[in-house]
Amino acid sequence: MTADSDFLYLDYAATTPLDPQVAQLMQEVHTSAFANAGSTHRAGRRSAAVVGRAAVQLGALLQADPDCFLWTSGATESNNLAIAGAAKIRAHRGKHLVTMRTEHKAVVDVFIALEKQGFEISWLTPDANGHVSSEDFEAALREDTQLASIMHINNETGVVQDIAALGAICREHDVLFHVDGAQSVGKVHMDLDTLPVDLLSLTAHKFYGPSGIGALYIADGVHIEPLMFGGGQQRRLRPGSLPVDLIAGLGAAAEVAGNRIDKDLEKFTTLREALWRGIQDVGGLQINGSPDSGYPGILNVSVDDVEGESLLLALEPLCVAAGSACNSQSQEPSYVLRALGRSDFEAQSAVRFSLGRPTTRADIDIAAATYRNAVRKLRDMAPERVA
């Protein structure tokens, strides 16, 4: 807990604070390049140059052509644009689509909407560790399959899918491959120059960039339909005045991220291990995800004999997530954990700790102690089971 706050934030998979360097750049842009990047006058050209620079920075992070990015309001919009936009433009070729049960709502709900519009969806179930195998994936592809969407890193569990292998299968079968990279871009290395990915969604606020800005990478030669209409901006695929400062912030955040991915990963690996060891002795713990692999910034654990909502309250002032951050108002057990084979009760007791750049070893020790105390307190309160 930092001195000036009354909580200990371990919810970096939900959103991250703005990097101070990025914040400062954005402030400069507010005065130096506030004009509309579409205006031909001097001020507008200056804004356009700032946007161009950000695209280069993002391209450098992902080894991608800077011209391949569309700016959007975030990964939710990118996912909608990519999935609905590609499915619709290819609908005359076939109406079968493939995805996974453990995708984020911003993917799941797009597919459900498409299902209502006459598309047929195959929903792959992962194994108990959260992975979809190449065999299952390939088996789901059909003659009329047009698009597959598989997330890179799962937001609840940190499970990492083998994008390279799945993408290669898509290429073989002439299926477009969309990846929701909201949890991976800026956090792990990605090389779009070699990865067989056609569409990649990302959002800046997950890697210490500003909120309200994301991007969709569209590989050369891939076509999609727009979601919105109006004005000629961004090849008519995504109209609206470009938010120059937000784009500059995304670009700067991409550059900062590129320079510290390895360092961050190493730190998270150590801290996650310490956290896991630190909570061990309450007993009855189960990691949701891959115990030994997975993105090290996330530790998702279920615990026996503890009710989830009370656990969260007892954990205060820890800010952690139960189930998906984007869905934390619902009391439903996480559908992601259910798909991994967890019971309702196991799923409901799940807590996601997610680590960030500011997280310290001292934070982890506090978090572990808080967790142990909370679990013990609730178990102490509970009556024996009778039935």
Add this chain to the structure above:
Amino acid sequence: MTADSDFLYLDYAATTPLDPQVAQLMQEVHTSAFANAGSTHRAGRRSAAVVGRAAVQLGALLQADPDCFLWTSGATESNNLAIAGAAKIRAHRGKHLVTMRTEHKAVVDVFIALEKQGFEISWLTPDANGHVSSEDFEAALREDTQLASIMHINNETGVVQDIAALGAICREHDVLFHVDGAQSVGKVHMDLDTLPVDLLSLTAHKFYGPSGIGALYIADGVHIEPLMFGGGQQRRLRPGSLPVDLIAGLGAAAEVAGNRIDKDLEKFTTLREALWRGIQDVGGLQINGSPDSGYPGILNVSVDDVEGESLLLALEPLCVAAGSACNSQSQEPSYVLRALGRSDFEAQSAVRFSLGRPTTRADIDIAAATYRNAVRKLRDMAPERVA
């Protein structure tokens, strides 16, 4: 021209710089309320409170219930959501829609897309001063009309439509009334408590708020379909993590605007008058819009015997717009001015000066002198007409 810049910005209708007070608040929010407003933990609740406050501020500006706003990425998205969302949900009742030829592209192109999907659109032509009359408007409504969309203030000409009268006609005929308020919100008084408006689009960067954030006001009892899917945020009508800082900025900008609308309008009236007088003696000028009424922050003039693109270049370092800011890369003469009866040449020579809070009397004098010199220089260069 301020000392630290090499241009004189008179393109405030395209976008405005961020108000310094708003910028400071946003910076505070970056650290004090960066968490996801949908998370139930302490940090999340703090963010939710910030968002709630912004809704109250926006509600106060517009005399509207704070619960009636959806946060979007800007007016383009709000327009798409409102028009397509309402038209589609009411399609079973009828497929006729009404709008104007002088709407912004972010309205025009949505209607064109709907037209392709089987809707029928009536495109009203304004009179030479840019107004649509109540009579013409009412005459366009039919039994099967479901929605009318009329902008409040035109972005190119500053022409103000009589929203109250048109809205009243809609109410009588049970037609939904959408207003694109991108150019009016925060600039003129609006009272949604009495105005018969069902849907109102707005965007913060037009009133000294941040870029990349807007809102859609949806009156109680009005239903629309979402454009995007994913997660339960915002009553499922607009999913995605809320950009807390941008929303806080929009709210603060609304509050600042509410406190100075009258002062700004008075100043712009004086300055516009000075600008118009200051360019008079080149001769052959014509105001596009309503010479005596209209929003005083915009002066759009055409001039005889001058080619538009060269005029713009000769005006440098003035940053002004030719035609719509959102479309300034195209060399097409403005369709808005064409709809007012201007010839291609008249339309092409049009320059839009738009004034902002930082604009001074000295700026206006420089602008007028620059304009006079540019026109004279180009006319001096031109050969006599022969044909």
Add this chain to the structure above:
Amino acid sequence: MSADPYNSRVREYFANPQHCGDVADGATGFFEDQGMRIRLTAEAVNGSIRDMRFRAWGCPHVIAAAEAACRQFEGRPVAELEQFSTAQIMEDLAVPVEKTGRILALEDTVRSLGQAITDRF
């Protein structure tokens, strides 16, 4: 968006319950289903409840409501247990309507405790 789902009384009762535990040799009321378990124990002296304790497994509102019931009935006539109404607790703890069923389960538990006390003491 998230308003605080718990009012200050829920937070207080949950964080520092005064009546969590068991009355040794007391009468018992018990409830159990998928989402919660409550056990109430109490002893009565001269028709009045002397000690009353709870154990609970469930959401914070259930735990707080169990604590609230103990506070309400300690020192009161046993007969009042039979007239326990959830309305006051729902209001005091600002229990969201979708949790009404859980508070009704507490009501059942209180009544079965009343019965048990009557049978026993």
Add this chain to the structure above:
Amino acid sequence: MSADPYNSRVREYFANPQHCGDVADGATGFFEDQGMRIRLTAEAVNGSIRDMRFRAWGCPHVIAAAEAACRQFEGRPVAELEQFSTAQIMEDLAVPVEKTGRILALEDTVRSLGQAITDRF
């Protein structure tokens, strides 16, 4: 998004044309259509162009191109006007392809000037 539509040469020729005006009693080439007008005047001495001036109404590329033509031909043999090619000007001024027609119109004007000079001097 807007890159600068004008290169530095266009900006220079447009802002400070050295050859804007008329050669009194010179020969004339003229072009006019909807989007532009160009008038070139020149006089020749001993088969060489001595003075060459332009007037233009049109976009910045047209004006700059007219200035460029004057710079190119002053002092050169009249015969060269007939061989005027737009390729060099298109490149020097980075004229966008959609404006090619306008530069071809300049070419026509230059050639008609050449003809007029031959007829006159």
